[in-house]
Structure formats: structure tokens, C-alpha cells
Amino acid sequence: MCIVRSCYQASDSVSPYSGFALCQQHLGSDLERLEQRETEVLNKLNTVAANSEKQTFRLEQQAIQIEMQEIDDMFESVQARLQLWKEQLVSSVQQIHDAFASRLRDVADAEHCLKDIHSARSSGKLRKVMKLILSVENFADEAVDRSAIFDDFRARLREITMERDKDNDSDDDNGDEDEDESLKTTIYRCIGDVSSEVQMLQSLIDKHMHSVMEYCQIDGESPDKPVCPPLKQSITLPGEPRYLTLCTNTSGYVCNMNDCVVSLKSVANASYRELPMPTIFVALRPGSSSLLLGVSFNMRRKFKLICEKFDWNKAITGLHCDNLRQRLFLAQEHAVTVTDLCGQVIRVVATSQLGLTAGRISGMSCNGDKVFVIVLGTNQQVLSFSKASGVLESCLDVSAYGEGTCGLRKLCLQEGKIWLADWKSSKVLKVCSITGQLISTTKADFRSSMTEIMPLHLASDDYGRLYVSELKNHSVQSISSATDNDEFLFGSPGEAGNSEEVFNRPADIIVFNSEAVGYKILVVADTNNMRLCAFRLV
Structure with a gap:
């Protein structure tokens, strides 16, 4: 059917x-x-099987296959070229290093010979003195010649560094003869900031490859978007924010029901909320209801730190979080206080412990092991001490680089270098963190017509790019640390305001990579608007 x-x-x-x-x-x-x-x-x-296109498709496929092979070959060529440049650069720097090592060996040998001769002379052994003189005479002649060659070599290196710095700053040369004369007496480091120049390759490569990707990437963001579109995230605070630091390790700490940061062990069975990771800690100007706050990364939550043994009547001049140790370092004029993440004091390092009888701390920056502070006084100094022990490790006199006795107010570490902000002359300077010798100088703002813009706070990213907040210019500028060229600007230079992208006396700034959103974030302490503003960095 x-x-x-x-x-x-x-x-x-x-x-x-x-x-x-x-x-x-x-x-x-x-x-x-x-x-x-x-x-x-x-x-x-x-x-689908249209014969008129079949041959064209086959040819295009072959062309793309060849293109893929050429891409692979080009990357291998680029890597080989980079390796060649690395070898040449390291070899050149090694030669300079070896020249210093050779000069130091001559110094050590000469000191040893002098000791032997003086010892023989004091013992009355004239025959021995004569033998020693005969044995070292050739060495002395050769060492004197090597010393003269070394001094000339070192002087030429310093001259090159100074000339490059002057060339980078030539766009801001206003014919100030006094400033030119002061530069002539400045001791430059004998080798420029080579590592920062290499570091900038990362930025240049990324920028170029983003452009190259436009040939073959259909989806994704338009390259015509602004360099720094705002995240449109901000948070209002109960006081004027002055200093910021980022904490990426909040494990073991929570917020109680009073929105205070406490140790997880202390809450027992009480209710609590997880402390966001990362958290931005904010130091406010004295007179605020709470002087130390925590703010969530998404700018939606804020919480207090209670530090009973801390003198809140004195202004904070620097703030740093050690994420490995889970410690906060709070600088004030005459001490650096170390606390845990809920504000319990662990150690106080007073300026008297660092050998200072006068002067005051005006800024602080830290690396993994050391705390660096800049001290204002008769001689402006950068001191460093151990995070673990509080023992002084180095003292650099930088008074020759600033204008007046309090021109250098803030500092920022970048690998083995220190950026210094001279708010009086509207310049930022880079010095060696070991010798204190000058490496480069640059004008803090290239676009403003203001005579006093007060560059104060500094921050850097992993590309070596420097960010400068200009208090009186109401703006934040980005500068390529290798080329000293300004790249972009936040705010409206010379004009204060409270709209989304306008500041009123910006203070501290921090830059960090956010794994949550996949790009860099710049956070600005907008002082007079009593808020934090976050920007995306592409």
C-alpha cells in the first residue's frame, strides 16, 4: 500500500x-x-565552480602561499638583523666597559706599587727602592699614556652624549644663554641612554605591525580611533587626591561591613567582601575625612584604610605598594612609614636614620628592593635605602640639575635611571641611578605657551614612554623617553575644567597593564575636581 x-x-x-x-x-x-x-x-x-574564476583563484592562492613564505623569511631576516645589531651594540658598550676596567686595573696596580715603594723607603731599604723603581718604570710610562688616551676617550663620549641631548632639546631652545652656560658645566654620563633607545623598539615594532595588520585583518578596531579614547570611568572622592599606587596582590585582605580594609584572619565569622584585585590606593590632602583610600579598578567601589599610629596632620609626599611583600610605603617630610595593606604600621624610617639633619622629603619612587626619596634642602639629594632593613644604600647630589634649592620635587624610576621633574624650569631630567650623572633633559611641554606649567608627577610604562602631569597647565603629557618627542596630551592645556577629559590641577598618575581588559590604563588624580579619571592607552 x-x-x-x-x-x-x-x-x-x-x-x-x-x-x-x-x-x-x-x-x-x-x-x-x-x-x-x-x-x-x-x-x-x-x-561555485565557475570556470572563469577558477584560474584566478588558483593564481591568488599561489601568490598568498608565496607571501606566507616571504613573511616567514622576512621575520627570520629581521630577527637575524636584530641579533646582528645586538651583537654590535653589546660589543661597543663592552669596549667602553673594558676601557674603564683597564683604567681601574692601572689604578689598583699603581696604588700597590706606591705602597711597596713607600714601605721600602720608610724601612730605609734604598736598594729595594731602586729595584722597585726599575721594575715599575715601564709600567708607569705605559700607564700614563693609557691614562691620557682613556681621559680623551671618556671626554669624547661625554661630548657625544651632551650633543645628542642638546639636539633632542633644540626645538625648545629659546636662546637662553645662561641655560647654555649651565649645561657646559654639567657632568654628563659618558654613555647615553642606550637601553631606553633599544626599549623603544618595542613601541616602534608594535606601532608598525598594527599598521601592517590592517592589510589582512578585517575585524577589529578602526585605526582612525583616537590614540587615547577615555574609558569614561571616574570616581568622586571625599577629598583632593594627591598620590596613587597600584596593588595587584590583595590576597589575604578583605573589606568589612564598614568598608574598611582588614586582614582576612581578623574577620573570623563576620561578614566581609573581597578586596578587588587590582586595587588603586589613594592618598588625599590633609583635612579630608579619610586620608588613605582604596578604589576598585572599575571605579565603582571605595574603601578606607585605618592607620592609628600614623600622623595624618602631616601631608603625604609619596605612596608606593610593594606587591610581593604586600606593604605600603608612605612618605612624609621627615619619614617613610611602612604598613601592611590594612594600614598597620610595621616600620618607620626617619630622615635622621638616613643621616639627614636638615631637608625634607618631597617625593618617592621604588623598585623591587630599594626606596628612593628626593630631599629638598641646601643640597638637593636622591637617597636610597633598603626596603627590607631601612639601611641607607646610596646618596646622589642632584642640586646642580635643578633651579634653586627646591626645583626638583618628584622622581620616577625607569630601570637603572631616575627621571626628575624640575617644576621651576618646566623640564624633566634623566640621571643615572648609580653615578647621579646627567643623561638627558627635555622640556616638559612642547605645546603650551605658558611660562610656568609645573611638571610634577611622573610615571613610565614598559615601552619606556614617560607621562608627566603638569599642575598649572591642567594637562598630562606623554613623552617618548628615547626621542624626547611628545606623543599625545590629556586635558586642555592652560584651561581648568571638570568635564570628562579636562582636569583641574592634576597630581599623581599611574600606568599599568590590565589583564582584565587587555590594554594599558592611565589613572590621573584630578586634584581640584576631587576625582580619579581613567584612560585607555592604545
Whole structure:
């Protein structure tokens, strides 16, 4: 029987379309549907297999295959070229290093010879004195010649560093002869900031490769978007924010129901909320209801730190979080206080412990092991002491680089270098963290016509790019630390305001990579607007 309902005719055959037994009438209908679908599929297949495009597709595929091989070859060539440049650069720097090592060996040998001769002379052994003189005479002649060659070599290196610095700053040369004279007496480091120049390759490569990717990446963001579109995230604070630091390790700390940061062990069975990771800690100007706050990364939550043994009547001049140790370092004029993440005091390092009888701390920056503070006084100094012990490790006199006795107010560490902000002369300077010698100088703002912009706070990213907040210019500028070229600007230079992208006396700034959103974030302490503003850095 036919499978179709209400059809009682005998089945004629099995339909090749449906696979059911059908009568002759319904079998014909099924065959018509089969022919219709066959026609549709054949038409589609003919469209796909269009002979007029087949050869073109094959040629384009071959071209792309060759392009892929060339890309691979080019990357290998670039890597080989980079390796060659690395070898040449390291070799050149090694030669300079070896020249210093050789000079130091001559110094050590000369000191040893002098000691032996003086000892023989004091013992009255004139024959021995004569033997010693004869034995070292050739060495002395050769060492004097090597010393003269070394001094000339070192002087030429310093001259090159100074000339490069002057060339980088030539766009801001206003014919200030006094400033030119002061530069002539400045002791530059004998080798420029080579490592920062290499570091900038990361930025240049990324920028170029983003452009290259536009050839083959259909999806993604438009390259015409602004360099720094705002995140449109900000948070209002109960006081004027002055200093910021980022904490990326909040494990073991929570917020109690009073929105205070406490140790997880201290809450026992009480209710609590997780402390966001990362958290931005904010130091406010004295007179605020709370002087130390925590703010969530998404700018939606804020919480207090209670530090009972801390003198809140004195202004904070620097703030740093050691994420490995889970410690906060709070600088004030005459001490650096170390606390845990809930504000419990662990250690106080007073300036008297660092050998200072006068002067005051005006800024602080830290690396993994050391705390660096800049001290204002008769001689401006950068001191460093151990995070673990509080013992003084180095003292650099930088008074020759600042204008007046309090021109250098803030500092920022970048690998083995220190950036210093001279708010009086509107310049930022880079010095060696070991010798204190000058490496480069640059004008803090290239676009403002203001004579006093007060560059104060500094921050750097992993590309070596420097960010400068300009208090009186109401803006934050980005500078390429290798080329000293300004790249972009936040705020409206010279104009204060409270709109989304306008500041009123910006203070501290921090830059960090956010794994949560996949790009860099710049956070600005907008002082007079009593808020934090976050920007995306592309």
C-alpha cells in the first residue's frame, strides 16, 4: 500500500527521494521534487565552480602561499638583523666597559706599587727602592699614556652624549644663554641612554605591525580611533587626591561591613567582601575625612584604610605598594612609614636614620628592593635605602640639575635611571641611578605657551614612554623617553575644567597593564575636581 495517508492504492515503487513505498501518482510528485532540488543544487554548484574564476583563484592562492613564505623569511631576516645589531651594540658598550676596567686595573696596580715603594723607603731599604723603581718604570710610562688616551676617550663620549641631548632639546631652545652656560658645566654620563633607545623598539615594532595588520585583518578596531579614547570611568572622592599606587596582590585582605580594609584572619565569622584585585590606593590632602583610600579598578567601589599610629596632620609626599611583600610605603617630610595593606604600621624610617639633619622629603619612587626619596634642602639629594632593613644604600647630589634649592620635587624610576621633574624650569631630567650623572633633559611641554606649567608627577610604562602631569597647565603629557618627542596630551592645556577629559590641577598618575581588559590604563588624580579619571592607552 502507498505510505501516503488516505491513499489506498497499491504501491508502485520505492521513491528515490523519500525512500518510502508510493503509488504511481505520489511517486511522480516525489520525482518532481527530486528534479527541482537537483536543479537548485546544480545551479549552486555551477556558481561555485565557475570556470572563469577558477584560474584566478588558483593564481591568488599561489601568490598568498608565496607571501606566507616571504613573511616567514622576512621575520627570520629581521630577527637575524636584530641579533646582528645586538651583537654590535653589546660589543661597543663592552669596549667602553673594558676601557674603564683597564683604567681601574692601572689604578689598583699603581696604588700597590706606591705602597711597596713607600714601605721600602720608610724601612730605609734604598736598594729595594731602586729595584722597585726599575721594575715599575715601564709600567708607569705605559700607564700614563693609557691614562691620557682613556681621559680623551671618556671626554669624547661625554661630548657625544651632551650633543645628542642638546639636539633632542633644540626645538625648545629659546636662546637662553645662561641655560647654555649651565649645561657646559654639567657632568654628563659618558654613555647615553642606550637601553631606553633599544626599549623603544618595542613601541616602534608594535606601532608598525598594527599598521601592517590592517592589510589582512578585517575585524577589529578602526585605526582612525583616537590614540587615547577615555574609558569614561571616574570616581568622586571625599577629598583632593594627591598620590596613587597600584596593588595587584590583595590576597589575604578583605573589606568589612564598614568598608574598611582588614586582614582576612581578623574577620573570623563576620561578614566581609573581597578586596578587588587590582586595587588603586589613594592618598588625599590633609583635612579630608579619610586620608588613605582604596578604589576598585572599575571605579565603582571605595574603601578606607585605618592607620592609628600614623600622623595624618602631616601631608603625604609619596605612596608606593610593594606587591610581593604586600606593604605600603608612605612618605612624609621627615619619614617613610611602612604598613601592611590594612594600614598597620610595621616600620618607620626617619630622615635622621638616613643621616639627614636638615631637608625634607618631597617625593618617592621604588623598585623591587630599594626606596628612593628626593630631599629638598641646601643640597638637593636622591637617597636610597633598603626596603627590607631601612639601611641607607646610596646618596646622589642632584642640586646642580635643578633651579634653586627646591626645583626638583618628584622622581620616577625607569630601570637603572631616575627621571626628575624640575617644576621651576618646566623640564624633566634623566640621571643615572648609580653615578647621579646627567643623561638627558627635555622640556616638559612642547605645546603650551605658558611660562610656568609645573611638571610634577611622573610615571613610565614598559615601552619606556614617560607621562608627566603638569599642575598649572591642567594637562598630562606623554613623552617618548628615547626621542624626547611628545606623543599625545590629556586635558586642555592652560584651561581648568571638570568635564570628562579636562582636569583641574592634576597630581599623581599611574600606568599599568590590565589583564582584565587587555590594554594599558592611565589613572590621573584630578586634584581640584576631587576625582580619579581613567584612560585607555592604545
